[in-house]
Amino acid sequence: TLTSEGAIGQSxxxxxxxxxxxxxxxxxxxxxxxxAFNTLTVSTTGSDGADVYDTSAVxxxxxxVGGTFTLTSEGAIGQSxxxxxxxxxxxxxxxxxxxxxxxxAFNTLTVSTTGSDGADVYDTSAVxxxxxxVGGTFTLTSEGAIGQSxxxxxxxxxxxxxxxxxxxxxxxxAFNALTVSTTGSDGADVYDTSAIxxxxxxVGGTFTLTSExAIGQSxxxxxxxxxxxxxxxxxxxxxxxxAFNTLTVSTTD
Numbered sequence: 001t002l003t004s005e006g007a008i009g010q011s012x013x014x015x016x017x018x019x020x021x022x023x024x025x026x027x028x029x030x031x032x033x034x035x036a037f038n039t040l041t042v043s044t045t046g047s048d049g050a051d052v053y054d055t056s057a058v059x060x061x062x063x064x065v066g067g068t069f070t071l072t073s074e075g076a077i078g079q080s081x082x083x084x085x086x087x088x089x090x091x092x093x094x095x096x097x098x099x100x101x102x103x104x105a106f107n108t109l110t111v112s113t114t115g116s117d118g119a120d121v122y123d124t125s126a127v128x129x130x131x132x133x134v135g136g137t138f139t140l141t142s143e144g145a146i147g148q149s150x151x152x153x154x155x156x157x158x159x160x161x162x163x164x165x166x167x168x169x170x171x172x173x174a175f176n177a178l179t180v181s182t183t184g185s186d187g188a189d190v191y192d193t194s195a196i197x198x199x200x201x202x203v204g205g206t207f208t209l210t211s212e213x214a215i216g217q218s219x220x221x222x223x224x225x226x227x228x229x230x231x232x233x234x235x236x237x238x239x240x241x242x243a244f245n246t247l248t249v250s251t252t253d
Contacts, residue, residue: 007048018061023048027067039080042069047086057095069106076117087130092117096136108149111138116155126164138175145186156199161186165205177218180207185224195233207244 002008002019007026013034021028022043028050035053041061042050049067057075065085071077076095082103090097091112097119104123110130111119118136126144134154140146145164151172159166160181166188173192179199180188187205195213203223209215214233220241228235229250 019052020061021050028052031070031072040071041081060099068108088121089130090119097121100141109140110150129168137177158199159188166190169208169210178209179219198237206246 002021004023005025008028013032016037018039019037020041027048031051031053036055043064044066047067050065051070054073060079062081063083068087069085070089073092074094077097082101085106087108088106089110096117100120100122105125112133113135116136119134120139123142129148131150132152137156138154139158142161143163146166151170154175156177157175158179165186169189169191174194177197181202182204185205188203189208192211198217200219201221206225207223208227211230212232215235220239223244225246226244227248
């Protein structure tokens with residue numbers, strides 16, 4: 001356990017079963033690539049950030065970070081307590097990311113995995129995806145609106161909001177399968193450069209889907225209105241469970 005009234009840094013590696021580090025007056029920078037610990041508790045105040053590297057699989061016991069919380073691990077990343085930060089930047093080079101605590105609160109998300117590893121993230125706040133590169137399925141659940149300022153690349157995208165619209169219309173997005181859900185009258189607007197299969201779509205308002213390739217489905221679409229377009233392939237949405245009141249459709253083929 002290390003508590004400081006100023007900034008915390010390192011010139012050599014930290015090896016411990018658990019690391020509990022907090023600063024009341026500066027940033028925390030513990031990014032030595034020799035660090036190894038199983039559990040992490042981290043805290044800063046004001047707008048100070050925390051940057052932590054771990055060679056091990058790591059469980060976040062608690063994180064309260066005024067600025068950006070950057071966590072990089074060579075193993076899986078999980079949590080046993082909530083993460084609160086202005087921004088979360090989390091990456092794993094050797095395991096899945098599972099940050100699905102219902103107390104999480106951050107405004108901006110950057111996430112990365114390799115291989116076929118997925119990422120599952122929950123946020124009580126409205127969230128903007130700055131970047132997402134996920135080898136497997138990227139699951140994002142928010143209690144507020146979901147938007148993006150950078151592209152999402154994943155094998156599959158599973159995105160849901162219980163309290164706002166979903167706007168993922170970046171022209172760099174690339175994923176093969178899509179599951180999407182909103183409530184009330186909130187809509188969802190999704191762009192994909194790849195051929196895409198809709199696994200499930202339950203959208204309270206208008207579901208707008210644009211793809212540069214073919215569009216198909218393996219599960220039903222339920223929405224108030226469906227606006228679907230492809231600039232490079234056929235659209236095949238013939239599931240017998242589909243239900244929507246208004247349809248806009250466009251292809252170039």
